[in-house]
Amino acid sequence: MIVIMLGAPGTGKGTVGNLLAEKLQIPHISSGEIFRSYIKEEDEIGKQIRNYVSEGKLVPDELTIKILEKRLQEPDTEKGCILDGYPRTVLQAESLDALLKKQNRSVKVAVNLSLSDDEIVERIGKRRTCPNADCREIYNLDFRKPKIENHCDKCGTELIIREDDNEVTIRKRLENYHNISENLIDFYKHKDILYTVKLNNESNRVSSDIAKEIEEYLKK
Numbered sequence: 720m721i722v723i724m725l726g727a728p729g730t731g732k733g734t735v736g737n738l739l740a741e742k743l744q745i746p747h748i749s750s751g752e753i754f755r756s757y758i759k760e761e762d763e764i765g766k767q768i769r770n771y772v773s774e775g776k777l778v779p780d781e782l783t784i785k786i787l788e789k790r791l792q793e794p795d796t797e798k799g800c801i802l803d804g805y806p807r808t809v810l811q812a813e814s815l816d817a818l819l820k821k822q823n824r825s826v827k828v829a830v831n832l833s834l835s836d837d838e839i840v841e842r843i844g845k846r847r848t849c850p851n852a853d854c855r856e857i858y859n860l861d862f863r864k865p866k867i868e869n870h871c872d873k874c875g876t877e878l879i880i881r882e883d884d885n886e887v888t889i890r891k892r893l894e895n896y897h898n899i900s901e902n903l904i905d906f907y908k909h910k911d912i913l914y915t916v917k918l919n920n921e922s923n924r925v926s927s928d929i930a931k932e933i934e935e936y937l938k939k
């Protein structure tokens with residue numbers, strides 16, 4: 720089963736995607752995480768990627784598609800996966816379709832998590848991330864606080880603020896989202912596989928409830 724997590728940065732794609740992957744026992748594939756691990760390597764590709772990511776720009780399609788297609792051909796994805804952050808452009812979505820067709824499978828549902836820009840900026844400002852590559856748990860100082868201040872509940876590592884989680888970069892990422900990635904909502908609506916979950920910071924629905932709702936929907 721292949722599930723795509725759509726939605727602007729800061730809508731909780733990563734957290735919800737993680738939970739869904741656990742429930743469905745399939746891998747959670749986050750393009751942002753893959754890029755951050757390349758950046759850590761500090762090799763040529765990593766340096767190239769870093770320039771885009773740190774400025775809140777999209778990594779070029781050609782490179783993104785190459786990296787993600789490689790990942791999607793690994794055997795652990797045979798039973799499916801949760802795709803978080805990929806595709807983010809129509810070209811990426813089309814090439815994903817072409818790859819899946821070759822593999823005799825298709826996207827089951829594209830989940831669209833929707834939240835207003837102001838609420839997104841507020842959320843990302845309070846986001847803290849576990850930098851441990853084997854963990855990557857995501858926290859929020861308002862509604863998903865770590866039990867011990869500034870340390871990961873799961874592995875104890877000291878939490879960080881992602882380099883690209885500053886207001887200037889967030890605004891740039893939102894602009895990209897509205898100009899480029901939002902087109903994917905129509906793309907998947909036309910295919911009749913879009914499922915939208917409307918969020919707001921007031922109601923602060925916990926991620927596990929949202930994951931449960933999506934899981935129920937997938938059973939239908």
Ligand code: ADP
Binds near residue numbers: 727728729751777892
């Ligand atoms: P967020 O959704 O909060 O922006 P991600 O971890 O998904 O965070 O992505 C971080 C950055 O990685 C993006 O701002 C962008 O630079 C790059 N990136 C991630 N996925 C893609 C993609 N599919 N295409 C191009 N760039 C991407």
Ligand code: ZN
Binds near residue numbers: 851855872
């Ligand atoms: Zn951790």
